[in-house]
Amino acid sequence: MFNRQSDLPFERDQSTRFLPWIVALMVFLGALMFAAALVVSDAVDTWDNSLTGRMTIQIPEHENSDDTVPKLAGALQAIKGIAAVRVVPDKEARALLIPWLGDGVVESGLPVPSLIDVEIAAGSRIDPVLLQARLAEIAPNVAVDDHRAWLSALIDLARTAEVLAFAILALIASAAVVAVIFTTQSGLAVHAAIIELLHQMGARDSYIASQFQIQALLLALRGGIAGGAAAALVLLFFGWIGRGIDAAFLPALTLSPWEWGFLLLVPAGAVTIAMLTARVTVLRALARMP
Numbered sequence: 001m002f003n004r005q006s007d008l009p010f011e012r013d014q015s016t017r018f019l020p021w022i023v024a025l026m027v028f029l030g031a032l033m034f035a036a037a038l039v040v041s042d043a044v045d046t047w048d049n050s051l052t053g054r055m056t057i058q059i060p061e062h063e064n065s066d067d068t069v070p071k072l073a074g075a076l077q078a079i080k081g082i083a084a085v086r087v088v089p090d091k092e093a094r095a096l097l098i099p100w101l102g103d104g105v106v107e108s109g110l111p112v113p114s115l116i117d118v119e120i121a122a123g124s125r126i127d128p129v130l131l132q133a134r135l136a137e138i139a140p141n142v143a144v145d146d147h148r149a150w151l152s153a154l155i156d157l158a159r160t161a162e163v164l165a166f167a168i169l170a171l172i173a174s175a176a177v178v179a180v181i182f183t184t185q186s187g188l189a190v191h192a193a194i195i196e197l198l199h200q201m202g203a204r205d206s207y208i209a210s211q212f213q214i215q216a217l218l219l220a221l222r223g224g225i226a227g228g229a230a231a232a233l234v235l236l237f238f239g240w241i242g243r244g245i246d247a248a249f250l251p252a253l254t255l256s257p258w259e260w261g262f263l264l265l266v267p268a269g270a271v272t273i274a275m276l277t278a279r280v281t282v283l284r285a286l287a288r289m290p
Helices: 014-050 068-077 090-101 128-135 147-190 192-200 205-241 257-263 265-287
Strands: 054-059 082-088 114-120 143-146
Touching: 014 147, 014 205, 014 257, 014 265, 054 068, 054 128, 054 147, 068 082, 068 114, 068 128, 082 090, 090 114, 128 143, 143 147, 147 192, 147 205, 147 265, 192 205, 205 257, 205 265, 257 265
Parallel strands: none
Antiparallel strands: 054 114, 054 143, 082 114
């Protein structure tokens, strides 16, 4: 397959030997950029779906009498726009601090505020300042933590990084186009005499262009397979070293099966770009020939 016979002696053209390496590098970098964009997108969706529609009510330990938390929970349930209210058990609240302070410090009698998890109904907006003022009638030092307020900047940053990854992917594709154009033009110059002879024998421009197109296909396919395999190994390695990381706000370093399928678009796109670029370059060059 990779040694297909052609009417043009491409094996004598030394300029084509670099194209598979260039395509392999482009596919490697492009696949990593695409994977990074997918990981960031998954993280933003997780933050947006599970955190931005929630609030956390904190009651300091010195104000947490036997009826304070039930009164606050009842007041929250009566507010329009709140879908669910859950009192977080003390053991669960302490477990949230263990990754930051360590098991010994948390279990040594460290005062931990009581927590109430509030889920906001879809399409509803709750003003945290007004909510805190209302709850302060029951517990003066109660604190309302609006997840949306401090996550919005993080989500905006992640979206910017996602757009930047796709912009870099577009630049990589542009660089691949330039490389194929240069290689094809070099091939035209090297085989100018043979191309002229084929013209005299009645060969059409489309036939000659198909020769370069198939050659570009074979070279790009070779580089695409190598670059895609190298990118897959790197992504699998990152997934392996990140499997033990358990942090709520860090994106998972693994890809789902359908995302792995999407990554196949990168080498397939590189091969397609090489074929079309080679064909268009040859046809335009032949059109200018006498």
